[in-house]
Amino acid sequence: GINERTFLAIKPDGVQRRLVGEIIQRFERKGFHLVGMKLIQASEDLLKEHYIALRDRPFYNRLVKYMSSGPIVAMVWQGLEVVKTARTMLGETNPADSLPGTIRGDLCVDVGRNVIHGSDSTESARKEIKLWFSPEELVCWEDCAQQWIYE
Numbered sequence: 001g002i003n004e005r006t007f008l009a010i011k012p013d014g015v016q017r018r019l020v021g022e023i024i025q026r027f028e029r030k031g032f033h034l035v036g037m038k039l040i041q042a043s044e045d046l047l048k049e050h051y052i053a054l055r056d057r058p059f060y061n062r063l064v065k066y067m068s069s070g071p072i073v074a075m076v077w078q079g080l081e082v083v084k085t086a087r088t089m090l091g092e093t094n095p096a097d098s099l100p101g102t103i104r105g106d107l108c109v110d111v112g113r114n115v116i117h118g119s120d121s122t123e124s125a126r127k128e129i130k131l132w133f134s135p136e137e138l139v140c141w142e143d144c145a146q147q148w149i150y151e
C-alpha cells in the first residue's frame, strides 16, 4: 500500500561527489514521502550486519571497509511500491548494466563505487530500517501533496 517503506543509503562516494541533492531530488520529484534521514559514519559492525547476506563473497571485507570510510546519508522513503520502484530508479548493481535515466546509469561507472544502496525486498527493508534507525528517528507527517499523487 501507500505506507510501504524502503531503506536507501547514499554511499561515501555519493557524498564525496556532491550527489546528495541530485539523488534526494529524484525521490522527491517522483512523489515519494521522506520519513527518515541522517548523515552517519557507520561502524564496521553495523555494516557487517547490513551486508550479512554477502559475508561469503570475495569483496565483503573491502565493501565493509569502504562503506565505513566516510559519511553515508541514510534515508527511509515511503509510498506505493516504493521498494520495487526505488530499485528501478537505482539501476543495476553494476553501473555498466544500468540504463541512462537511472541513478547508477547516469552518475557512476564502477560496481564498487555505485553511489547508492536500496533495499531489495520489503522483508530486507523492514530489517534494514530497524538496523539503521530507532523508532523515534522516523517522522510521521501529513503530506499535503498526497491527494495529487494518489487517486
Ligand SMILES: Nc1ncnc2c1ncn2[C@@H]1O[C@H](COP(=O)(O)OP(=O)(O)OP(=O)(O)O)[C@@H](O)[C@H]1O
Residues within 6 Å of the ligand: 054, 059, 063, 092, 093, 111, 112, 113, 114, 116, 117, 118, 119, 120
Ligand atoms: N563484484 C563486486 N565487486 C565489488 N563490489 C561489489 C561487487 N558486487 C557487488 N558489490 C558491492 O556490494 C554491494 C551489494 O551487492 P548486492 O549484490 O547486494 O547488490 P545491490 O543489492 O544492487 O547493491 P546494494 O545492496 O548496495 O543496493 C553493491 O552495491 C556493490 O557496491
